[in-house]
Every structure is written in structure tokens, then in C-alpha cells.
Amino acid sequence: MAEKTVIQKSWEYEHQLVELARARRERDIVRGVVMSVGSKEVRVQGEDDKNIEIAVLSMEDGSLGYCPAAEFSEREYRSLNGFTGSIQEFLIT
16 A cells, blocks of 8 residues: 655745745746656545555755646656656646
8 A cells, every 4th residue: 555645835935835826827837857756645536545646846946846647748658757857847737
């Protein structure tokens, strides 16, 4: 059984939150490094819990982003492990 991850917040300082909110509002493209890939158990309404693969991204301002494999790319990959250490561009949703 996979270890459950609890994500409380992905920023440390108020200015990071303000910048994340602005990037989301203005639909800015943000760059970040894929720091690690892991799995997280999520609850889907009306279904059993599912274990999904998550990429953990470190953004330029030091805050963290979490991207499910299904939203990582239009192309489907068996695993996101090969992207660890790479710089990716993404939108905050």
C-alpha cells in the first residue's frame, strides 16, 4: 500500500502565494524543475480511492507544484520518472 501524502501548502512566504495567485489569474506560463515523482492516493467522488502518479515541481520562486500524470502532457507516458531533473513549463490551475 502506498504511503499517503498530505499536502498542506506549497509555499513558505506570503509573496510566493501572491505570485502563484497572479500566475493562475493571468494564466502565465511558469517554469519549474521536476524534483521527484511519487504516488498519491486520491478520492474520486462515487468511486474507490485511486493511486495516481504525481510530479513534484520546484518553481523559480522556491514554491512547489504538484502535477498529476494525466495532466503532465497531452502524450501519455508509462512513468514520469524520466523527467526528474528536467525543466518544464506549465500553467497553474
